[in-house]
Amino acid sequence: HINEQAVMLSIDPSKDADGFHPYNMGQLLIGNEGFVPCTPKGVLRALEEYGVEIQGKHAVIVGHSNVVGKPMAAILMNRNATVSVCHVYTDNLKKFTSDADILIVATGVKHLIKADMVKEGAVIFDVGITEEDGKVYGDVDFDNVVEKASLITPVPGGVGPMTISILMQHVLMGARNAN
Template identity: 45%
Template sequence: MTATLIDGKAFAARLRQGIAGQVDAMRARGITPGLAVVLVGEDPASQVYVRAKGKQTREVGMTSFEHRLPADTSERDLLALIGRLNDDPAVNGILVQLPLPEHMDEAAIINAVDPAKDVDGFHILNVGLLATGQKAMVPCTPLGCLMMLRDHLGDLSGRRAVVVGRSNIVGKPMAQLLLRDSATVTIAHSRTQDLPSLCREADILVAAVGRPGFVKGDWIKPGATVIDVGINRTPDGLVGDVDFEAARAVAGAITPVPGGVGPMTIACLLANTLTATARKNDLPDPEGLTP
């Protein structure tokens, strides 16, 4: 058996096309969604990511606001900028690119963003709303994973899901989203006892540990759907957290790296910006863009 490839690049392109159509409809009503991205410092990977975000924001018809600050910017000055963006009616979504310089309190910066404009879904209020099953801004990467799972599998109710990784950015919110879709969910990590056996029970396996090739092919249940969130730079290029070739021989479906989860993250950032704009203007949530 060779697993079906879940093409995140193609899925993200379709998602952006749909978002562009909904942006056009909003603009016809005099409403233009605006996304502000703040980058502190000169991290090369972050710079590439911010450029891609700005380009795709403009391509779907939104307004892109980019704020690039030197690495020695004070936390006070960054908080002041966030305050101005919170108050700016043209800005519907705010994203502060992580990681931040070491002299800044990351949690304080994240929680300074207006929760209604928190398109990253990291604010403590949105985290709590998601955990209690209420309407929230949802982190982009888990949202993209959920969209691909629903598209490939349909109803997730009753399926056994294992999420390997417990980060606030992916692992924990991914588990919450799967629970909301009535999957039976286990969160595992590098210290889980007999992790391979646990993974073999999963109909849905989400790997988000940040270790290249961590999940082996013989950890996969035959026919399982594998979502590889990892993006690891190695001498052989970009690889995921799953041993792709070995897993592909066992799984029913799998996301490649690159070209799987990665493209969905920016597309879901745009989706969240559209959702935030709709909510600000007392419009219904955009169809198909929220859990």
Template identity: 40%
Template structure:
């Protein structure tokens, strides 16, 4: 067993995301030299302020890296059939390599049907069942951005994956399940836990690598962590209760000031006190979340290459 380091290593997602974006920018220049401009279409339905912010940053990053982007903003009243027609039109366009449907969609729209209507070769979110199957069988395809970001953080930080006991808390189709498959593909020994797991701490305390993606603030406590483990915190939870803020960040003047100003602070799925027990961890914010847009850009370029039979190298 590895010795516990005195000071845990902070895994800087912002710096790693910047590295990936720089690499993608270089790949875009190489494609443009061959007459190929990668293109991303983002569909944003209705007026959801949080979604608008996310989409703007995606479009802005495309511009910075030389990727063509188009933002489609149908009204909230759009029907499933109208959305399906919009997706079909984008599937048919040669200049669009990636299609992203910003979630959540209005309740009356059939999200599952829409995500499955996107051509698997343009599914830059990696949610289509065909891409899930490709991931499971180890074939080239597009993989979900957040789990792919987790693998990049581990590899670029030179942290071991092969042979490690990896425990994932959370089994969503977006993070938990694909992260389990990617870690398995990297030869980790993987256990997937969830809200119905009996004696969850028994499993988490065995984890050399612990991925928390259950969407509950501070769910993984210090007692649940093996000393020296690598902690990957996928959670982004807004805490709006003063007592909870004090529980998560006792004596933290910076967080207290943020809470006083905004009325909320962000906390992950791992209790901040648990990080001190780790060997390395991703902070919240500034950890896994920072990788999502970088991996979306990576996927858009990868889709452009795969669609044209251009080698994608190690990716």
């Protein structure tokens, strides 16, 4: 059994390309964004590139992991979004998702989010991934939701490339910090 906490603590925070060291997570919570987990930072980069207004918007995150959900919530709160964090066990999930201006889903549950759970014009980032019978699916029922969304990422090929791009930037930052 590998002790994740021990592994995290063994990494120099100034070289933490994944952004998971407790120091870096704490920095994120107080608004200092250095090494931020790559997937949430990739989502932020996409929001910025597409000119999506964050301030004052209701962002709903479905999934509360340390990898995506929690850091994504902090990033959006740092930009003055009103953030609701839900998960697969949230009672009446539809109540939250159907009110979201920005919906970020990261549960690993195939097609958890259906068209009737989405607000018209919502911006949707599908971070979840499930493999079934050799096919890859997202957490959002893309084919039925795409018409309601103003912006939606596919699975595969949506958030994944942004994650890798951010990871490469962080590796370069870590290398510079080493010198």
